[in-house]
Amino acid sequence: MKKNIFFLLTLTLFLCTSVYSQDKNYYYEQISKLAGEKKFERGVELCYEAIKKFPDELNYHLNLTYFLRETKRYEAALLQIEEVYKKYPDNKDVQTNLNWSLQNFAWFLNSQNKKSECLKLFERAYKLKPDDEGNYLGYGYFLKESALYDKANEILKSGMAKFPNSTDIKNTYIDSLLKQGWDEFNAGAFTKARDLFFTAYSLNKEHEDAILAYGSVLKELKEFQKSIELLEYGCAKFQNNQWYKPNLISAYNAYAEYYKSKNDFETALKIYKEALTKFSSDIWLNAYHSLNAILFSYAYDNRFKEIFDIIDDFEKLFDKKYLIMHTRGVFTYHSGDKKKGIAIVYQAYDLMIKERPEYLNELIIDFPLKGFVLTSGGNSEPEAITHAGFHKYCFDFMGADKYGSTLKTNVTGPGNNEDYYGFGMPIYSPVDGVVESLADDFDDIPPSFEPILQDGNHIAIKDANGYHCLFHHNMKGSSVVKVGDVVKKGDLLVRLGNSGFTTVPHLHFAVYSQDWIATMPVKFTEYSIIKGDKIENVKNRTPLRMELIKK
Known part of the structure; x- marks a missing residue:
């Protein structure tokens, strides 16, 4: 009887084990089939069913993690495998699945722009699997996106050494170097930016952004020839990149201006000629202004033959012929033929207005x-070159007494600067704007009957619409603002003086177009016109020549 009982127990145990094993095999077969058929939702359901029946079967948990990831339930997959990892921290398959789940969830959160959470997930993954290619890429990427560039570069550089064929790691490393480089560039740390950009460029000398960055920073470090060489190469190779051409033009401008600042005008003009040949329609504005500045330097030494030779040479390079025509008129005037010079600048102005009628918009x-x-x-003073042509809407304002006299009592002749009511008179900003240029160190010259061509003090203010208010002949050392200062209407700027191309103390004032080419017609908000004992209060008017006014 005891033997029969033992046999029955043995038979029952065998049958249960057999059924138990068959159930497991069934689940494995079905899980494998569903994975092959990509029926991931059904796979999730079946895994939950299998785990409920066999909670200690590790592979069911791993398969569930897989199906959850495939159904894009990345957070659920991570929570699932984290619980398994607590029980089996040393199991390689568990570690691998946890690593994948961390990576998948991080990239999913990246689509929601949750960069800080992504970084934490990849930091965990990197610690778990420090030799995993995906972790080098992901951890380095999110360090870079978090502006932790030094650590990002360290990780990505190591990853690139370990996986030299990984273009993703290499490109992410280049991108990190470039981003850090631009931060340094924008902070004015050009040498550090150059080193970062050079490293990126060395990794891939055909990289579109690396060539642009390296060429741009070399310009700031005055390595102009190498800068232009790189930017010209990039401009030709990446013709759809909108940044190459303006940076190349900027490099040419900086190259020419560098030599101009060294008074090597011949080299500066040579560079501008080359640039105009290549980019006439894009660089003409800078070339025009620089050409005029250089020619005035020649005019101070009466080198008018050279001036007209240069004008002849540049004339064919300017698409906008009225520009070089106006320049010819200005220096024809200063060379002594005043009447002809005035006629030429007005002819140039008329041609310009046909093309740019917006220069007639009143401000x-x-x-x-x-x-x-x-x-x-x-x-429009026909006899004054500084009030003719492109400069026709300039004003000269002098301080006066209530009778309109600009000289103090009992003073005859040109006198001294202090003999004029206006000398030292405060000048205020007529607009809200930013001080964009300033000269304050030129001496005030004694009053005279004939002006001498020379530099003087000035302030230029750019308003919110891009127009430029220019104040000339200011008193030496009287400026209370500096370049970059933000000013409001009515703020004190400087004092009226007698510096530069002038005869007696006065303010030469004008508002120039956004491109600094032409003066704009101006009306002033309110002031009073004085006619003997009569006072007429006016608004939005333009003062007439020899009109006595009061503000």
């Missing part, structure tokens, strides 16, 4: 002086 601003003021120079 309304505040008046820049307070007290009694005589408009000694108004718009």
